[in-house]
Amino acid sequence: MTIKTFAALGVGVIGSGWVSRALAHGLDVIAWDPAQGAEKQLRANVANAWPALERVGLKAGASQDRLRFVATIEEAVADADFVQESAPEREDLKLSLHEKVSRATKPETIIASSTSGLLPSDFYANAKNPSRCIVGHPFNPVYLLPLVEVLGGEKTSDETLKRATRFYESIGMRPLRVRKEVPGFIADRLLEALWREALHLVNDGVATTGEIDDAIRFGAGIRWSFMGTFLTYTLAGGDAGMRHFMQQFGPALELPWTKLVAPELTDELIDRVVEGTTNQQGERTIKQLERYRDDCITSVLTAVAQAKARHGITD
Secondary structure (H helix, E strand, C coil), X not given: CCCCEEEEECCCHHHHHHHHHHHHCCCEEEEXXXXXXXXXXXXXXXXXXXXXXHHHCCCCCCXXXXXXXXXXXXXXXXXXXXXXXXXXXXXXXXXXXXXXXXXXXXXXXXXXXXXXXXXXXXXXXXXXXXXXXXXXXXXXXXXXXCXXXXXXXXXXXXXXXXXXXXXXXXXXXXXXXXXXXXXXXXXXXXXXXXXHHHHHHHHCCCCCHHHHHHHHHHHHHHHHCCCCHHHHHHHHCHHHHHHHHHHHHHHHHHCCCCCCCCCCCCHXXXXXXXXXXXXXXXXXXXXXXXXXXXXXXXXXXXXXXXXXXXXXXXX
């Protein structure tokens, strides 16, 4: 089945990112969000993303004019071939929402949720025909970052997962199949560990938010953009590779360097984080920083792709 019409339910930061990506790949998009002023904000977000999408290359038929905003869930999903829900992270809300959505769609329509950690078996429990229901968890900005974690619930069919994977690939994404239902999936569990330790460093007065960001962007972050943690550490083991690395540095895991328990979010800690990030932001607006971020991402993606081509690396 060819997917031509994409429905977006919830058009905040993540939802509008999905809308932008779908429009850039020549799809018709129908959007719904009950928030006041949602349509105006959505169109502004798409317009702000469009220059970056033009830099990476619009697909045939790409147009912001293919976006239609509607007043009801039923109108949004009735003719959709693929539904992407990006509602707030509340299980009760998603449970109710998907019960309604699944009864208003065509039987063959795939229904996906952008949830960053809730389990599909739970919030699809009341859905009609849950075999076509999945999680498709993206990363911000959705219109540029290719990763999408794909996860099925207890009743999701293998065919649905295959179809969803093919669709995400068709709009330029890199689907990552999550093998088991686990809270937080893969990427967010890794990010949470880093975020938790960063808060400890701020709380203990070891570093400011800007200094911690510098530690990432001038160190590991550069390597992570083209070579993840495991392959990076393999090279750190020299010609002997990962086995030597594990033997040499593995014992350090027993040292009390990091803190697994999150720090208490006191007013003082929150104030430190807000003050630090405010200083980092300076006089720039969020929209200006988004455009700067998008420019950097497109430049990195282009540079990494060119380097891979030179070295014959395709994955």
